[in-house]
Amino acid sequence: MTRNDYMRSRFGSCVIALLFGASLAAAPANASKVGVAAAVNPDAFSSLSGVPNKHLNIGKSIFYNERIKTSAQGLVQLLLVDGSTLTVGPNSNLTIDRFVYDPNKKTGEIVATFSKGSMWFIGGKLSKNDGGVKVNTPSGVLAIRGGMFQGHTQKKIYSFLFGHSMTLQGRNGKTHTVYQPGYTLDLSSGRGNVRPTTAEDTNV
Numbered sequence: 001m002t003r004n005d006y007m008r009s010r011f012g013s014c015v016i017a018l019l020f021g022a023s024l025a026a027a028p029a030n031a032s033k034v035g036v037a038a039a040v041n042p043d044a045f046s047s048l049s050g051v052p053n054k055h056l057n058i059g060k061s062i063f064y065n066e067r068i069k070t071s072a073q074g075l076v077q078l079l080l081v082d083g084s085t086l087t088v089g090p091n092s093n094l095t096i097d098r099f100v101y102d103p104n105k106k107t108g109e110i111v112a113t114f115s116k117g118s119m120w121f122i123g124g125k126l127s128k129n130d131g132g133v134k135v136n137t138p139s140g141v142l143a144i145r146g147g148m149f150q151g152h153t154q155k156k157i158y159s160f161l162f163g164h165s166m167t168l169q170g171r172n173g174k175t176h177t178v179y180q181p182g183y184t185l186d187l188s189s190g191r192g193n194v195r196p197t198t199a200e201d202t203n204v
Helices: 003-026
Strands: 033-040 044-047 061-063 067-070 076-080 085-088 093-102 107-116 118-122 133-137 140-145 148-152 157-162 165-170 175-178 183-186 193-196
Touching: 033 044, 067 076, 076 093, 085 093, 140 148, 157 165, 175 183
Parallel strands: 107 133
Antiparallel strands: 033 061, 033 076, 044 067, 067 093, 076 085, 085 118, 093 107, 118 148, 133 140, 140 165, 148 157, 157 183, 165 175, 183 193
């Protein structure tokens, strides 16, 4: 998928997300349901509690501990109950391990495991809280506050696109924080190098 194809897909998915947003915001918090599949390209699958992979369809409810998997042509956008969106790119695996949300207080927590591939995150209400969003990656635990990021596990790069901050607690115990949008945390050399984001970083 080219960058232009992705942008067209994202535009369409945002329209769908708006349609789903009203119903999700009005729905009471559920201990197991975390959101819906708001946009799906072919060859995207999900599995829950050991059940074999099934094709994902637009509008399918997504539950915590449900594994999302895409092939080389697959792409899925998940709209979560707090208004966050997670876009899972081609050849990727993602699981939402924990989701707690109190819509009245706008408090709670999202914990996800992004084990392979590429993903984009746009923060909703929970991302505005310190420690509200954590993503486990092969490189470490990524926390995002009030913003957007894009990551790629094989390239070992995590680009901060918008918001307050992006922090990665590495497997080696080192912590790296990016405060300025438009900068990327590059771990490909084994060290945490913060540098300006390039077109190649975001063209997945």
